[in-house]
Amino acid sequence: xxxxxxxxxxxxxxxxxxxxxLADVADTDAVRNRLEEQFPAxxxxxxxxxxxxxxxxxxxxxxxxxxxxxxxPFSGG
Amino acid sequence: xKEKKLKNIFINGAVSAQFIAESIQKHQHNTTIGAxxxxxxxxxxxxxxxxxxxxINYTAYEEMALNKMYEIRxxxxxxYPVICLHVHHSLGLVPAGEVCLFVFCSSVHRKAAMEACxxxxxxxxxxxxxxxxxxxxxxxxxxxxxK
Numbered sequence: 001x002x003x004x005x006x007x008x009x010x011x012x013x014x015x016x017x018x019x020x021x022l023a024d025v026a027d028t029d030a031v032r033n034r035l036e037e038q039f040p041a042x043x044x045x046x047x048x049x050x051x052x053x054x055x056x057x058x059x060x061x062x063x064x065x066x067x068x069x070x071x072x073p074f075s076g077g
Numbered sequence: 078x079k080e081k082k083l084k085n086i087f088i089n090g091a092v093s094a095q096f097i098a099e100s101i102q103k104h105q106h107n108t109t110i111g112a113x114x115x116x117x118x119x120x121x122x123x124x125x126x127x128x129x130x131x132x133i134n135y136t137a138y139e140e141m142a143l144n145k146m147y148e149i150r151x152x153x154x155x156x157y158p159v160i161c162l163h164v165h166h167s168l169g170l171v172p173a174g175e176v177c178l179f180v181f182c183s184s185v186h187r188k189a190a191m192e193a194c195x196x197x198x199x200x201x202x203x204x205x206x207x208x209x210x211x212x213x214x215x216x217x218x219x220x221x222x223x224k
Contacts, residue, residue: 076206
């Protein structure tokens with residue numbers, strides 16, 4: 001099972017890309033843990049997580065093909 | 078259930094004064110309108126240490142932003158007796174002094190347009206997944222954060 005990860009704002013600088021694919025992540029907590037392990041700088045950044053465009057408070061189960069976005073604080077307008 | 082029709086709010090680069098003038102003109106045929114309330118967000122040349130902000134480069138999670146904007150529009154139409162609402166936000170680089178956000182609300186009487194416009198701007202800033210990267214005069218940058 002695979003999920004697509006979308007990165008925005010300052011996170012694109014930490015990762016050096018705007019999206020990546022992760023395999024075998026059961027839920028959004030697993031995504032956070034996996035990415036924070038690979039990119040320790042992520043731990044210093046405040047960000048929200050959205051699964052298929054819905055902001056997650058807490059943890060959410062993922063299924064194959066879902067899109068998880070990591071979003072730093074917004075600054076539109 | 079009515080069909081969900083997403084409106085594209087994004088404009089490449091700054092919102093021009095001409096675009097704003099044309100939008101106002103387009104509403105002249107609708108004579109039930111008695112009030113327009115317009116908000117224009119302009120890029121400030123903030124002083125950052127020795128440097129200044131030369132411009133802001135905007136990026137967005139476009140798909141989510143358009144869905145969120147649809148939801149906000151519906152809520153505003155429900156709450157206020159407005160005739161129409163238009164929102165335009167820049168993507169890409171907007172130089173200091175130029176307009177990056179144009180919100181246009183029209184109603185029969187002024188109160189509804191003014192209140193709807195105010196609430197729209199607040200919600201756009203708080204809820205739309207848009208990011209501004211402030212480009213400084215020495216080409217360094219920092220990420221903006223809405224207060």
